[in-house]
Amino acid sequence: MSKVPVLVTGGAGYIGSHAVLALKDAGWPVTVIDNLVTGFRFAIPDGVAFYQGDIADQDLLARIIAEQNIGAIMHFAGSIIVPESVSDPLKYYHNNTAKTRSLIEAAVTGGVKHFIFSSTAATYGVPEVSPVTEDSAKQPINPYGMSKLMSEIMLADTARAHPLNFCVLRYFNVAGADPQARTGQSTAGATHLIKVAVEAALGKRESVGVFGTDFATPDGTGVRDYIHVSDLANAHVLALDALIADPARSLTMNCGYGRGFSVLEVLDAVDRVTNRKINRVLQGRRAGDPDSLISDNSRIKATLPWVPRYADLDTIIAHAIAWERKLTEIRGENSAG
Numbered sequence: 001m002s003k004v005p006v007l008v009t010g011g012a013g014y015i016g017s018h019a020v021l022a023l024k025d026a027g028w029p030v031t032v033i034d035n036l037v038t039g040f041r042f043a044i045p046d047g048v049a050f051y052q053g054d055i056a057d058q059d060l061l062a063r064i065i066a067e068q069n070i071g072a073i074m075h076f077a078g079s080i081i082v083p084e085s086v087s088d089p090l091k092y093y094h095n096n097t098a099k100t101r102s103l104i105e106a107a108v109t110g111g112v113k114h115f116i117f118s119s120t121a122a123t124y125g126v127p128e129v130s131p132v133t134e135d136s137a138k139q140p141i142n143p144y145g146m147s148k149l150m151s152e153i154m155l156a157d158t159a160r161a162h163p164l165n166f167c168v169l170r171y172f173n174v175a176g177a178d179p180q181a182r183t184g185q186s187t188a189g190a191t192h193l194i195k196v197a198v199e200a201a202l203g204k205r206e207s208v209g210v211f212g213t214d215f216a217t218p219d220g221t222g223v224r225d226y227i228h229v230s231d232l233a234n235a236h237v238l239a240l241d242a243l244i245a246d247p248a249r250s251l252t253m254n255c256g257y258g259r260g261f262s263v264l265e266v267l268d269a270v271d272r273v274t275n276r277k278i279n280r281v282l283q284g285r286r287a288g289d290p291d292s293l294i295s296d297n298s299r300i301k302a303t304l305p306w307v308p309r310y311a312d313l314d315t316i317i318a319h320a321i322a323w324e325r326k327l328t329e330i331r332g333e334n335s336a337g
Contacts, residue, residue, distance in 0.1 A: 004071025004114070004244065005029040007064060009055050009103065011048075012039025015118065015174060015229060016076035017183040020048060022233035023074075028240075031068045033060075034077065042330065043183045056099045058106055065110035072114035072240055073107055075100065078147075081191060082122065083286075085144035096147035101154055108162045114243040115155060115166040116236055121225075121254070121293055123149040123170060131296035134170070134252050141288045156250070165250045167239040172225035172256035172295045174232055176316040177323030184323030185229075194226065197267055198320045201274040202328070208278050210263050212285035215292075221263035223292040225256035228310035228319070238304040251303060256295025257311045266313070273317045 006023055010016040011032030016039070023030045024045060031049040044050050049068060053060045055077050064070065078096040079085070085092040100117075107115055122145030123138045140146040155166045175194040177184030185195045199205045213220040232255050242251065261269070264280075271277050300306055310316060 002244070003028045005031060005068050006072045006074060006240070007031045007033065007068065007070045007112075008074045008076065009033050010039060010075070010077030010118075011050075012036060012041060012043045013076060014185045014187065015171075015232065016074075017043035018178060018229045018233035019074055019076065019236050021045065021178060021182055022230070022237050024048065026237050028237070029068075031064060031070065033064060038187055040186050043186065045182065054099070055103045058102060061103065061106035062110060065106065065112060070110065070112055072116070072243070073103070073112055074116045074118075074236055074240070075103060076118045077103075078118070080144065082142050082144045085142050085147070089143035092143045092147045093150075096144070097150045097154075100151040104154060104158050108158065108164060113164060113247060114240060115164055116239055116243070117151065117155055117166060117168045119148045119152055119168045119170045120145060121170055121172045121256075121295065123152065124293075126288065126290045127293065130290075130292045131258060131294045132254065133296040134254055134299055152252070159250050163247075165243050165247050167243055167250065168252040169232075169235060169239065169255050170253070171232060172227055172254070172293065174229050175226045176228040176230065176310065176319045178230055179310070179319055181319075181322050181326045184320065184327065186327055193224075193263060193266055194270070194317060194320050197270040197278055198317065198324045200278045201270050201276050201321070202324055204324075206279060207281045208267060209281050209283050210267075211283050212289060213282055214285070217262055217291055219262050219264050222289055223260040223262045223294065225258065225260045225294045226266070226313065226316060227256050228308070228316050231308040231310050234309075235300065235304065235306050238306050242304060253300040253303060254295040254297050255300065256297050257308060258295055258297040260292060260294040261313055269313045270317055273314050274321060
């Protein structure tokens with residue numbers, strides 16, 4: 001199958017940089033656009049064309065699409081912090097919805113045929129049933145989830161009107177880092193549990209907050225479906241293969257492992273992998289946190305030849321720790337780890 005040049009938006013960020021590596025490792029020509037507001041130039045490997053800029057810049061997008069002969073777009077650029085979306089909803093509708101509209105328009109104008117969109121399980125809100133299927137009700141409870149759902153709808157409407165097919169991938173809880181420690185979660189003040197727990201284990205935080213101990217789960221803490229970021233990135237490459245193979249078909253699929261771990265189980269695993277004991281601070285629930293959020297991943301397994309390679313919690317944590325230590329070296333930080 002021909003490998004068309006791919007534009008990765010947000011390719012200097014956490015998930016985007018892993019997608020860049022997965023594409024490059026599989027022999028795809030890759031170009032990155034990133035405004036470096038939350039991304040890092042060091043995350044982009046040598047040999048990848050890089051444009052610093054914003055996806056709302058129509059002239060820049062037109063130039064990139066023409067110069068690099070772009071045939072497909074993987075769209076990761078956006079804002080992702082749920083509490084911030086509640087306090088600053090207009091930022092999220094601007095960054096995630098309005099700018100995605102600009103990007104889709106540039107794709108159509110530039111003749112790009114394939115579009116892969118980074119979406120989220122937050123589109124489901126608080127599901128009535130878990131595991132969650134793609135056909136479950138979409139009832140976002142925060143502007144982050146709604147901004148992504150609105151982008152999904154725009155993509156579907158556009159694909160009906162233009163020669164563009166798309167794949168929406170709804171992520172569950174993404175964690176871990178590249179097994180070769182080439183990139184990882186680098187954002188300061190990140191809120192992801194495994195990132196926070198690893199920082200605590202390495203002495204970068206004093207404690208980890210456990211938000212809610214009265215959920216309807218075996219140990220009372222929230223249960224989530226954690227997926228290794230490199231398995232997720234591989235799903236994007238396979239999805240691109242599928243879009244090119246059948247230009248008349250568009251896809252929407254959950255990305256998760258179909259099983260979950262509680263907050264306490266994750267913290268126990270970090271203790272186990274690091275042979276240290278994290279200080280845990282029990283706190284009240286956060287508004288809108290479901291008891292359990294686990295993917296039904298039967299569709300992606302039936303549609304793509306996707307076989308997760310790192311579906312083991314201790315492995316996910318070990319890779320996250322290796323990256324955190326490397327990040328300390330990159331930044332020259334002092335750490336107890």
